Amino acid sequence: MRRGLTESVTVVIAGVVAFPLFWMVLSAFKPEDEVISADPRPWTLRPSLDSFTRALTVQNFGRYFMNSVIVALVVVALSILISFLAATALTRFRFRSRTTLLIMLLVVQMVPIEALTVPLFFLMRSVGDSVPMFGLNHLGSLVLVHLAFSLPFAIWMLRGFVAAVPVELEEAATLDGASRFRFLWQVLFPLVAPGLVATSVLSFIHAWNDFLFAKTFIISAAENQTLPLALQVFVKPDQNDWGAIMAGSTLMTIPVLVFFVLVQRNLVSGLAGAVKG
Numbered sequence: 411m412r413r414g415l416t417e418s419v420t421v422v423i424a425g426v427v428a429f430p431l432f433w434m435v436l437s438a439f440k441p442e443d444e445v446i447s448a449d450p451r452p453w454t455l456r457p458s459l460d461s462f463t464r465a466l467t468v469q470n471f472g473r474y475f476m477n478s479v480i481v482a483l484v485v486v487a488l489s490i491l492i493s494f495l496a497a498t499a500l501t502r503f504r505f506r507s508r509t510t511l512l513i514m515l516l517v518v519q520m521v522p523i524e525a526l527t528v529p530l531f532f533l534m535r536s537v538g539d540s541v542p543m544f545g546l547n548h549l550g551s552l553v554l555v556h557l558a559f560s561l562p563f564a565i566w567m568l569r570g571f572v573a574a575v576p577v578e579l580e581e582a583a584t585l586d587g588a589s590r591f592r593f594l595w596q597v598l599f600p601l602v603a604p605g606l607v608a609t610s611v612l613s614f615i616h617a618w619n620d621f622l623f624a625k626t627f628i629i630s631a632a633e634n635q636t637l638p639l640a641l642q643v644f645v646k647p648d649q650n651d652w653g654a655i656m657a658g659s660t661l662m663t664i665p666v667l668v669f670f671v672l673v674q675r676n677l678v679s680g681l682a683g684a685v686k687g
Contacts, residue, residue: 431663437656438462445653461653465661468643470632478637479665481549482617485556489613490606492557493564497602498594500565501572502580515562523559523622530555531626547631552624556617564609571605572598607673614669618662637662 432452437445439457444450465471500508531546534555538545544554575598583593599606621638628634641658644651 438660461657464654465658474637474640485617486610489560497568551627560613571602
């Protein structure tokens with residue numbers, strides 16, 4: 411009885427969570443008159459690809475897509491590398507202010523992103539005076555900002571995985587002649603791979619779906635805009651093209667789903683390991 415009730419509640423919650431995604435895809439396939447109808451229905455008898463056609467024919471759509479891919483993949487690669495090294499250092503070494511540093515990582519995650527947007531704008535503008543590729547209107551500014559917000563959580567998650575690897579394993583590797591660098595990349599790195607996959611998925615989703623930072627830092631360089639900004643073309647003063655917006659959003663969801671399907675097995679074990687850690 412209790413199990414059946416639990417499963418029923420789980421199904422209801424899953425349905426509530428999945429309904430916006432269902433409505434987005436449905437609206438993408440509806441003809442325009444049904445999308446703007448005052449009597450919305452959760453089905454359509456006249457599916458159409460017109461909304462996808464309008465979304466894909468946006469000028470420089472391919473360029474926006476590649477910009478999003480570049481930013482997301484660079485953020486994922488750097489967050490994996492830096493968080494792995496940082497988690498290893500915080501777990502294996504004892505140094506002054508170690509506890510303070512860990513607490514600061516927690517505090518950073520508590521600060522609302524919106525509260526930091528304006529200070530980050532001025533920071534990126536100042537950085538651009540010295541290093542143009544990381545300044546405003548450059549993809550490098552998005553990479554830096556997303557990396558800064560991804561690292562605290564990634565480091566905290568990976569600490570549990572690194573701590574779960576016995577110190578005796580490192581000692582045995584050292585006795586066999588392995589250097590610390592070799593142990594780090596050939597022994598420790600594969601063992602914490604599930605945690606790295608979990609952090610990479612979260613970093614990818616955060617960078618891929620970002621609109622706020624892209625809108626704030628990419629001001630006038632249209633060639634460096636990302637895919638979420640391309641949807642602004644369909645936001646008009648008189649009437650928004652909701653069909654094209656939903657079609658574009660659906661297309662944006664596909665890479666995330668593909669990435670998730672490729673790593674889902676390691677993602678589940680990674681999240682489970684993070685909870686245990």
